[in-house]
Amino acid sequence: MIARYLAPLAGTGALGLGDDAASFSPPEDCDLVLTKDALVAGIHFFADDPPEAIAQKALRVNLSDLAAKGATPLVYLLGLGLPDGWTEDYLARFTRGLAADQADYGLTLLGGDTVRAPERLTLSVTAIGSVPHGCMVRRGGARVGDLVLVTGTIGDAALGLRLRLDPELAGRLRLLEADREHLLARYLLPQPRMVLAAAARQHASAGMDISDGLAGDFAKMAAVSGVAIEIEAARVPLSPAARAACLADPDLLAVALTGGDDYELALAAAPSSAAALVAAGEAVGVPVTIIGRVTAGQGLTVTGPDGMPLDLGPGSFSHF
Amino acid sequence: MIARYLAPLAGTGALGLGDDAASFSPPEDCDLVLTKDALVAGIHFFADDPPEAIAQKALRVNLSDLAAKGATPLVYLLGLGLPDGWTEDYLARFTRGLAADQADYGLTLLGGDTVRAPERLTLSVTAIGSVPHGCMVRRGGARVGDLVLVTGTIGDAALGLRLRLDPELAGRLRLLEADREHLLARYLLPQPRMVLAAAARQHASAGMDISDGLAGDFAKMAAVSGVAIEIEAARVPLSPAARAACLADPDLLAVALTGGDDYELALAAAPSSAAALVAAGEAVGVPVTIIGRVTAGQGLTVTGPDGMPLDLGPGSFSHF
Missing domain, CATH: 3.90.650.10 (PurM-like C-terminal domain)
Known part of the structure; x- marks a missing residue:
């Protein structure tokens, strides 16, 4: 499942999502800007929203934080809690949404974890961007x-x-x-x-x-x-x-x-x-x-x- | 709630958890090693486990990934999905567990997000460590x-x-x-x-x-x-x-x-x-x-x- 749907989203350093962790070489003379927003079905989005849109919302609320800090997006990690009854078709659509936004916003998947979250689709994105050293907008x-x-x-x-x-x-x-x-x-x-x-x-x-x-x-x-x-x-x-x-x-x-x-x-x-x-x-x-x-x-x-x-x-x- | 229980865990760059994102200056000549493990009550731990231990398990399974990669822990971000009926006492014990492990393992909280996860305590930790450039164990x-x-x-x-x-x-x-x-x-x-x-x-x-x-x-x-x-x-x-x-x-x-x-x-x-x-x-x-x-x-x-x-x-x- 990871190899089929998530690995194609992975960039350099993610090692095809086939390792315990990712290796990431930060750009020189930059500070990293890190943000983490979690989204839960029924709280932050409707469970019957299109899966492409749910995926994109999870990514974009984090990108919005980076924009507000003046940061350029680099990579993200995805915590994917799949509810009982998820289907491959759903996951395919979800990851298509991510792929489209990765291309539009210029970032790649660096890592993450997929777990069972029985009642609700539960998403957690950690997005990482960069600013020149000392330049994050506060x-x-x-x-x-x-x-x-x-x-x-x-x-x-x-x-x-x-x-x-x-x-x-x-x-x-x-x-x-x-x-x-x-x-x-x-x-x-x-x-x-x-x-x-x-x-x-x-x-x-x-x-x-x-x-x-x-x-x-x-x-x-x-x-x-x-x-x-x-x-x-x-x-x-x-x-x-x-x-x-x-x-x-x-x-x-x-x-x-x-x-x-x-x-x-x-x-x-x-x-x-x-x-x-x-x-x-x-x-x-x-x-x-x-x-x-x-x-x-x-x-x-x-x-x-x-x-x-x-x-x-x-x-x-x-x-x- | 964040100010009382989570801000005391925050280190430099986390801005007291009072900003949209954290600023992080990576150590020079190093690669960052990033890992993200999610844990869900009833799947990865028992809902009635002591909250200190649940918090520490969430952190430690990520630290274990860093150890296996040869990395030194630096910071972590916490996605905290609190179930309906959570109490301040529970959260105080949970964060005491984190504080003890932060001291033992030498890392600080950089950021995160707290949301409602009605049925189950749902945790997502992104841990970041460092290795000398090119030295991550694969x-x-x-x-x-x-x-x-x-x-x-x-x-x-x-x-x-x-x-x-x-x-x-x-x-x-x-x-x-x-x-x-x-x-x-x-x-x-x-x-x-x-x-x-x-x-x-x-x-x-x-x-x-x-x-x-x-x-x-x-x-x-x-x-x-x-x-x-x-x-x-x-x-x-x-x-x-x-x-x-x-x-x-x-x-x-x-x-x-x-x-x-x-x-x-x-x-x-x-x-x-x-x-x-x-x-x-x-x-x-x-x-x-x-x-x-x-x-x-x-x-x-x-x-x-x-x-x-x-x-x-x-x-x-x-x-x-």
């Missing part, structure tokens, strides 16, 4: 006077999850079919912003990826940096689909701002560097949008069009 | 004329598992209480042979750890190396407890030779190097025993006292 680097920015659009995945859980919601919101499909796709399959990793490394003073919701994750950046962050809700970039949903039901704005699974980059940068980040986004076709600023103090404030703080409820969605 | 290096060796004693853990599953077995075998406890302890908690990693790197032509049973794992070494391996059953080192069990029920010898969970090192070495390995074992108080030799051909043969091949049944125990 959460805690936001400084008073910085602007804060996000890539892409916010809230699509959280709204997509709502649509997935409530098949009649799209009808009640009178969403176009294309809008519904856009939001569902954004939940199913994150788009890690690797194309902006180098720009984040060059220009950002702080960075993280938005996995637990824009509000909660910027609150974390503020706390670790020892600063306050003010975000203007009206500046937060929404897709046409998310905008349509929030117009139909204004309560959904809080879902978009706190819901999570965006896998966009949350960045802070000095004003001139923020302009460079916006330009870098234009160059690669991924919008980078200034949404607020860093001030002295602590905590996160999200203000509405009237300049008054919005009440976003519990704030950050936690997977756990 | 499975495939056994050469015709080499001798084959094992560390420690074989079969204790497999017999311990039998005792665990059948509370009346110890009585039927008339084992001493001390023997019963020895075998149970050997199943519960592997002793990775880090003290012999450097000797393996210097003297072994091939190495792996014995996790799936002596017979099955030496069969893998033979296959990957493209050689035949002949083992004399009478030379395989058994503890007094295992010897007592096999004397009481001769069928248990096959269990000892194929049962798995030994976490001893399986090595091949040229005769003069084999002598150096035996001496290295004497120096650190872990027996290293020559049990057979490498010949031209393919496959593994285990011969009995009469020189005839033993029938060990299906051979290698597979966890999966």
